[in-house]
Amino acid sequence: MEPSDEELCRRVAERDADAFELMVDRHQARAYRLACSILGNEADARDVSQDAFIRLYQSAGRFDGRSRFSTWFYRILVNLCIDYRRRNRWWRQMAPLARSGGDDPDERAFDPASSEAGPEGEAMLSQSTSRLRRALEKLSPQQRAAVLLQTQEGFTSREIGEVLKCSENTARVHVHRAIAQLRKLLQSE
């Protein structure tokens, strides 16, 4: 039987290298994808998600088991992402086009495209995703993290509140405002 995350975390706290490796193997893809969605940059996502695992290794003993391991770990990851964006804000303002790609001004307004529509449909889907990512870039870090935790990790509002250290209601407001802002941005393109 596979050990739970909480059990693995306890073993990591005891400096069990195998447990840490298993933990990384289990969470690397989700952590990387979430970081990539928040940061909008693969290289940054790689660095920051690795930093999150290092923090996990160093502070596993502080996990008290009161929340789910994933909530605790994603709090570390999201905080690192938010800090990273804050630190590098000036640089992003100077080079905003370096990451997202798909800046064709003739791109159509957002509408869900089917992946079964052949090459043209795939191209539309790709453009649509690019627009979505650009719109995500314009959200506040908290809003972006909230909506991504919900859609990509399936977190509830309460869990999002735990990650962002805010109330469940505030988490709902973050998600609501993020979606409203995305709708507005995508309609205006």
Added chain:
Amino acid sequence: MASNHPETELIPYLRGELSAAERARVAAHLDGCAQCRESAQASSAILSRLARAVDDVREPEWADYRAELKRKLRAAQAGRSRGRWWADLQLPVFGWPSIAMGAAAVAVLAIAIVMHRGARSPQAPGVDQLELQQELSSADVGLLANYRVVEHLDLLENYDVIEHLDELGPEGRQNNATPS
């Protein structure tokens, strides 16, 4: 009335997060509010779009990723075991330069405040001021050591004085310090 629209509850409603009573209340509202129905549909479309967008993220080569992580972890551990207590502070990349610049700014501010006080009081300098002046003289702070001379100079007209500032003795400084 806009304030009665359950705006922040629509997404929890769609995701099945609400209690039975909350769900019933939101459902009843949706039955009678076209605006909220439209909003719920649009939100649902964006949520599913966001969920699909994650599939477009290009994943790294995981073996390389883990090897790099191991190297970083070893480096972090080596730093900690060498007693680098500051590693625990987990400062951001630009943290130490920022602290150094902050310290320099505080030092400059402190010097400026002391100088300003000195300029206002013509009496003999106190012990603290003398110590500071000695420190300034020994430090590589250029014109600051001769601040009393410099503050009364016209930079264009007295270029020669500035050029030979280092050769001025205490008398010269005193004479030049007196405003004409």
